[in-house]
Amino acid sequence: MAVTVETLDKLERRITLTLSAEEIKNEVETRLKKLARTVKADGFRPGKVPMNVVAQRYGFSVQYEVMNDKVGAAFAQAAGEAQVRVAGTPRISEKEDAAEGQLQFDAVFEVYPEVVIGDLTAVEIERASAEVNDAAIDRTLDILRKQRRTFTERAAGEEATDGDRVTIDFDGSIDGERFEGGKAEDFQFLLGEGRMLEAFEKAVRGMKAGESKTFPLKFPDDYHGSDVAGKEADFLVTLKKVEQQNLPVVDDAFAESLGITEGGVEGLRADIRKNLEREVKFRVAARNKQAVMDAIEKAVTFDLPKALVDAEVERLVANARADLKQRGIKDADKAPIPAEMFTAQAERRVRLGLSLAELVRANSLSATPDQLRAHIEEMAQSYERPQDVIAWYMGDQQRMAEVEAVVIEANVTDFVLGQAKVTDKVLGFDELMGA
Template structure:
């Protein structure tokens, strides 16, 4: 019998399902008889409980189970016959009026996947960035490695704090003469000139000697993370307890070997740094270009989204937010009242992009090939001391392999988009790509 599909809204559909009442009852009776073989009841031996007792105790739950099973099968068969791509789970309700000609009637309301029509990608304009690792980038990395292993020695009392020094201070801040939360500390340490404190605070401490005190005004930025003080001006009293000058290790053979460079030479260290930076640059360039390609792809499509998929994605984002709070040690994070609605725009974007990418992959055979997956894992593993173990770690877990496959597919899609679009190549500086300021 042909399936009648009723259109309720853009993607919402409804079909009527029928279950034969006698067949339904026969299945219920069969399951109850099977259950009676093992069910236990006071006053009866196992397997000897009367059927009327079994039916009274378990009849409703068994009937509910049978109806659900048969409705699921009937819906799947009807959707297949009608060639429907169902999105999410159907909502099924019994029709009023009881059985018709021995048939129980149910309405199944559901959504279908939209038709995804991708526009002409040759009209898309895209910027493709590239970057190189220069000598300055290697120099900065060497300095970072030295700073990570620096030591400190107390300055003479006659010398003031300078950039790179570690200072220990007591401080108290007041706004309109009133102390504020987080505005007081004792024995507080920070490194001068490394951006750990507001610039005005560092400027005030710079040049102060051990034992000195100073009062100075400080205006908190409008976008300061502490909302109670953002945009306000405070007066701070600072007392310097200790000033320690940094001592950077010399580039000796011993120091270089401590960094894992076997021959202890500067040349080998710089070569190793360059190799690692080039790997990082490659990943960042790919990520930036991929993001640009995906953004362009979204602009080339327009279609309605199944509400069920958006709701499911919003729920996943909420659970992710709760997991993040839990990881930060927030109490009762799993019960945090996070409204799914706040994630709706992000969920809609994810669903739209997911459906579009899936269509592009299917239409253009952009699936991840085994050799691509293997190459990506091997490249990821090169960042670790024992690559073989990392490769085995990925290969041994289906979920991790699926994540790698998804990344490779996204890369294939991005390459395809760039191959079709109008592309303007742009070289960017290492600092810009890495989100650093020159000289940092």
């Protein structure tokens, strides 16, 4: 018998399911009899509990289970016969006007939209590229040196300057009243590295050990401490110790301390270049992928299934709660997180997910085993034991699925860039790394 599918809205459909009441009754009795073989009850031996007792105790739950199974199977069969692609879970409601001996249910559901990809040859995309130069290697060396620096106390009377580690006491007030976080003793920070507000660093810069100073400081309007943001405070600071930094010399011994056993300084620079080039490659790929995804979103037109958007919103809310819990927030599972704040993000994800699926299907862009292996091997090179990392990925289905998604996105990115009007832009190393 042909299945009738009613169109209620753009993507919303309805199918009426008809079940035999006798079939439901027989299945309930069959399951209760099977249950009676093992059920236990006071005053009866196992397997000897009367059926009326079993039915009284378990009848409702078994009836519910059977109805779920039968309705679910009927809907799956009807949807298959009608050749509809169901998006999300159907809403099932029982009808009251069913014929005698029958049970009828309305299954209301959404279908996947027809995804229409616009003319990609008309899409304009800016493709980024970047190179690792000697200046980038020098800056990385400076960072490595700073990570291994030592400090020695300056002679009495020497002024604090950028790069020095200073130890201070400070006491701040606003309109004569102290505020939370405005007082500390034996507080250390490095001058010139931006940990403190510039006005605070400027006041300490040039001071000598044993000196005290009072100065005004206006907190920025967007300061993270909302209680003091935009307000002006008065600070009393006492400089207790000034230590100058001692940076290690970049020589073969320094290279060896970083695990470079051959090539000395040149070997170290070569290793830094290789690591930076790997990082640059991933960042450029991420930037270009983002540009392609933005272009795809503008090039597609179709309605979104509300069920898929709602499911994605729920997932994002759950992730937000998990993040709060990981940060140690009390009662994170009860924190008020408005679902609406994730709606736009969820809609974008669903839209892009459906678009990418269509592009992959229509253009054979699935990830190949060789691509998956190559991607994992490339990621593993930044670890000390690459083979262990490769085995870690290859041995877990979920991790491999995550890698597959990344490779497919890369395939789509390359395909779209090959179709679109592309403008190449060379980025400076600092610009890319700061993005």
